[in-house]
Amino acid sequence: MTARLSPSEVPAVPPRILLGPGPSTAHPRVLQAMMAPMIGYLDPDFMKILDEVSALLRRVFQTDDSLALAISGTGSAGMEAGINSLLEPGDTVVMCICGFFGGRMADMAERVGANVVTLQSEWGKPFPPDLLEAELSNHERVKLVTIVHAETSTGVLQPLGEVAALAKERDALLMVDAVTSLGGGRVGVDEVGIDYCYSATQKCLACPPGMAPVALGARALDAVRARGQKPTSWYLDLDLIAKYWGPEHVYHHTAPVSNIVGLREALRIVLEEGLDARIERHHRNAMALRAGLEALGLDLVVDARHSLDQITPVWIPDGVDDLEVRQTLLRKYKIEIGRGLGSFAGRVWRIGLMGESSRAENVFAFLSAMEEILPSVGYEVARGAGVAEASKLLAGSA
Numbered sequence: 326m327t328a329r330l331s332p333s334e335v336p337a338v339p340p341r342i343l344l345g346p347g348p349s350t351a352h353p354r355v356l357q358a359m360m361a362p363m364i365g366y367l368d369p370d371f372m373k374i375l376d377e378v379s380a381l382l383r384r385v386f387q388t389d390d391s392l393a394l395a396i397s398g399t400g401s402a403g404m405e406a407g408i409n410s411l412l413e414p415g416d417t418v419v420m421c422i423c424g425f426f427g428g429r430m431a432d433m434a435e436r437v438g439a440n441v442v443t444l445q446s447e448w449g450k451p452f453p454p455d456l457l458e459a460e461l462s463n464h465e466r467v468k469l470v471t472i473v474h475a476e477t478s479t480g481v482l483q484p485l486g487e488v489a490a491l492a493k494e495r496d497a498l499l500m501v502d503a504v505t506s507l508g509g510g511r512v513g514v515d516e517v518g519i520d521y522c523y524s525a526t527q528k529c530l531a532c533p534p535g536m537a538p539v540a541l542g543a544r545a546l547d548a549v550r551a552r553g554q555k556p557t558s559w560y561l562d563l564d565l566i567a568k569y570w571g572p573e574h575v576y577h578h579t580a581p582v583s584n585i586v587g588l589r590e591a592l593r594i595v596l597e598e599g600l601d602a603r604i605e606r607h608h609r610n611a612m613a614l615r616a617g618l619e620a621l622g623l624d625l626v627v628d629a630r631h632s633l634d635q636i637t638p639v640w641i642p643d644g645v646d647d648l649e650v651r652q653t654l655l656r657k658y659k660i661e662i663g664r665g666l667g668s669f670a671g672r673v674w675r676i677g678l679m680g681e682s683s684r685a686e687n688v689f690a691f692l693s694a695m696e697e698i699l700p701s702v703g704y705e706v707a708r709g710a711g712v713a714e715a716s717k718l719l720a721g722s723a
């Protein structure tokens with residue numbers, strides 16, 4: 326007989342208000358959809374679901390020209406599929422880096438043996454396109470330019486227009502990380518001219534983690550198919566993955582059926598709300614959060630012109646213990662926020678408002694908790710000021 330654990334020994338998943346860098350709150354309709362009966366990943370009815378996901382993804386990526394699909398794995402799988410498939414050993418890639426995730430891309434590109442040129446700029450500010458312009462003129466041929474649209478580590482929204490124009494001028498492919506912006510911010514794949522754009526399901530799409538939606542443009546797909554040698558990763562070969570998602574539906578690996586069904590529901594929810602309305606909701610709640618934090622005397626890391634609506638980093642005041650505040654938020658108020666990454670470790674808190682987590686009630690819950698916690702760790706605040714300021718900004722909105 327097999328021993329069964331009694332219910333008291335089985336750890337429960339406690340409820341949380343997820344205001345970190347992800348995962349964000351999963352929409353209940355998505356979780357429900359994921360409980361649908363199992364179906365084969367080549368079943369003709371599942372193929373219809375796959376096609377619907379692809380069509381819905383195209384609308385959310387704002388592209389008519391790209392093939393949209395979802396890679397099995399988290400956002401990093403989307404990143405690695407692009408790097409592995411688009412770059413061959415010796416190809417030159419110019420990587421624009423002003424945060425933690427730009428650095429991860431460079432690590433991947435080194436592993437494939439590319440000629441990796443990293444351009445580093447100051448954290449907390451957008452990447453300056455003139456740095457790219459100067460570097461591009463040093464190379465006869467650049468295969469790929471990479472950049473992060475929404476740097477979760479710094480809270481900066483990167484304008485893409487000039488970077489895209491520079492890549493195009495040099496006939497280089499453009500790869501963009503939209504892990505934190507897709508479904509909560511404007512990505513505009515066709516308008517910007519992005520050749521390969523990847524994201525993740527656990528942020529503004531309000532799904533559990535596990536899939537990396539991508540938009541693969543014709544030029545990128547041509548480049549993958551024209552390779553002299555196969556990519557080192559079979560699993561993340563974009564050509565093979567595209568053949569499963571494309572009209573031929575060729576078997577590649579066992580697709581994570583429930584995650585794909587959940588993603589379909591999530592994309593339907595995004596489009597029911599409307600992309601514009603959803604982007605506006607993220608903006609409104611982020612404005613309220615920022616106003617509330619400033620009313621508490623806290624300093625924001627990013628200036629208003631470049632701040633990302635999905636995540637707001639704030640400097641930790643001198644003398645305040647980072648961990649004590651985050652642990653009190655979690656234990657007493659069930660609120661998760663993010664810690665600083667890389668050079669921001671121990672210096673900033675990052676408050677995420679993504680997807681279903683971007684709600685006015687979460688802004689109020691977080692600010693009122695901070696009004697309680699901060700004085701208890703020696704940082705006096707005008708109690709009620711944060712909530713009042715946020716409330717003024719949200720007055721009249723749904």
Ligand SMILES: Cc1ncc(COP(=O)(O)O)c(C=O)c1O
Pocket residue numbers: 346347399400401402404426473475476477478502504505525534
């Ligand atoms: C901008 C950005 N890129 C890439 C990643 C990696 O995604 P994942 O953790 O889903 O693999 C993250 C994760 O937070 C991210 O914020």
